Amino acid sequence: xxxxxxxxxxxxxxxxxxxxxxxxxxxxxxxxxxxxxxxxxxxxxxxxxxxxxxxxxxxxxxxxxxxxxxxxxxxxxxxxxxxxxxxxxxxxxxxxxxxxxxxxxxxxxxxxxxxxxxxxxxxxxxxxxxxxxxxxxxxxxxxxxxxxxxxxxxxxxxxxxxxxxxxxxxxxxxxxxxxxxxxxxxxxxxxxxxxxxxxxxxxxxxxxxxxxxxxxxxxxxxxxxxxxxxxxxxxxxxxxxxxxxxxxxxxxxxxxxxxxxxxxxxxxxxxxxxxxxxxxxxxxxxxxxxxxxxxxxxxxxxxxxxxxxxxxxxxxxxxxxxxxxxxxxxxxxxxxxxxxxxxxxx
Numbered sequence: 469x470x471x472x473x474x475x476x477x478x479x480x481x482x483x484x485x486x487x488x489x490x491x492x493x494x495x496x497x498x499x500x501x502x503x504x505x506x507x508x509x510x511x512x513x514x515x516x517x518x519x520x521x522x523x524x525x526x527x528x529x530x531x532x533x534x535x536x537x538x539x540x541x542x543x544x545x546x547x548x549x550x551x552x553x554x555x556x557x558x559x560x561x562x563x564x565x566x567x568x569x570x571x572x573x574x575x576x577x578x579x580x581x582x583x584x585x586x587x588x589x590x591x592x593x594x595x596x597x598x599x600x601x602x603x604x605x606x607x608x609x610x611x612x613x614x615x616x617x618x619x620x621x622x623x624x625x626x627x628x629x630x631x632x633x634x635x636x637x638x639x640x641x642x643x644x645x646x647x648x649x650x651x652x653x654x655x656x657x658x659x660x661x662x663x664x665x666x667x668x669x670x671x672x673x674x675x676x677x678x679x680x681x682x683x684x685x686x687x688x689x690x691x692x693x694x695x696x697x698x699x700x701x702x703x704x705x706x707x708x709x710x711x712x713x714x715x716x717x718x719x720x721x722x723x724x725x726x727x728x729x730x731x732x733x734x735x736x737x738x739x740x741x742x743x744x745x746x747x748x749x750x751x752x753x754x755x756x757x758x759x760x761x762x763x764x765x766x767x768x769x770x771x772x773x774x775x776x777x778x779x780x781x782x783x784x785x786x787x788x789x790x791x792x793x794x795x796x797x798x799x800x801x802x803x804x805x806x807x808x809x810x811x812x813x814x
Contacts, residue, residue: 618760
């Protein structure tokens, strides 16, 4: 038996799963748990809690042969004497993870850290059609590049290329490239954000915090009144308190609140434009997969918007995107699935 621990570690939530692989390569889930990341000072504290819960459920903890964690942040890989030593710091949380220390502290034979969107990239390869909402059927080309992008707490971007017998997945920090406004209102938004930040990346707009920033921008223009419940969540956000501001705005938009609707419309347009920008750099004829927690929640509004048209609105090169398959990932555990598959394949 081969025992693995897989994790999808994000700024908002962390998912962990213990899995057993038998001699026929069948995978069985032994224990799984979801955590609120901000409830813990460091990942090791969360891992202590997970193992305590797993032991209470299983009676005895198995020896873990390989742990793979998808991290919402860059992973540095240092090699010496044929041994890999990895470190990562979560971009939007502040946790620092060290593969050697985790292996030693928790008696794990091997620990691998991968970018969270590398994990998503491996995960999308194994998703059934029922876990996808197809925006554009297109014509998939075998062994062609595949693109993965997703707005959640931040904005993740990764790509897959064919390696002769399988796909390899590669992380990027594309979410931290410069935000490129397309029209007057977005130029005003950029100028508004430049007063708050030394530099405005696309993640400042296309993410959960971006939804809040767009709302604040539109609110401060004083063209539409606020809903009291949303205003309270924004007040808490601005005070540095725990807040569900982005979720409140999304819910408000679905329910038809004018300011929330305008916010989400602006967010979706910026999101679609970035998807198209990334696609032009890759030409991912193997498919575009839009992951992250925001798109599935906003699916009714995406269907009613010009989201797909904006993705493909790239002037004279627009035809390049006409036949690329485009899907929204509906399964919120795609990153965990990818980490699990990686842990059991390496």
